[in-house]
Amino acid sequence: MAEAPRDIEALIDLMARLPGLGPRSARRAVLLLLKKREQVMVPLAQTMAQVALSVRDCVQCGNIGTTDLCPICSDPRRATGEICVVEDVADLWAMERGAAFKGRYHVLGGTLSALDAVGPDELRLPALVERAREATEVILALNATVDGQTTAHYIADALTGTGVTVTMLAQGVPIGGELDYLDDGTIGAALRARRPM
């Protein structure tokens, strides 16, 4: 029971693969595109085609960009000697939104996972060890999951003897968070990460 012509259905199917869009929202999005052809659909299609051709991974940090060296790696002001290690480009973007970190990044492209058979060679770990030789500090900003923490410990071990300082993000009470709502693990981590005031 096709409600739309076949190629429009195909477009809906493709859109429904996007995160946060199920079949129903994909249908609504496509309908909006069709109604706003000139203002939205044509520029969107052109930009998508253009980016699809030019997108590439930064050769140094693994960030997604449209040049061989991403804007962060080519900005001399960010040569602070600090490298922030993140699991994914989404985490890099999250760190950049925080606007607190002024150094450069290293995107691993995942975490070590025994379950999914992801070993060090599947990640950009050898490149990190290489870059760490030129750095003063490697900051591990990995997710507070079992795989994230396993990876953090693996990296700390791999960097032993390179002379670089290895740190990790503090875990604890989120800004605006109430103690009563935190889980026991977070409260324990916050207590261990306490500092003088």
Ligand SMILES: [Zn+2]
């Ligand atoms: Zn880069």
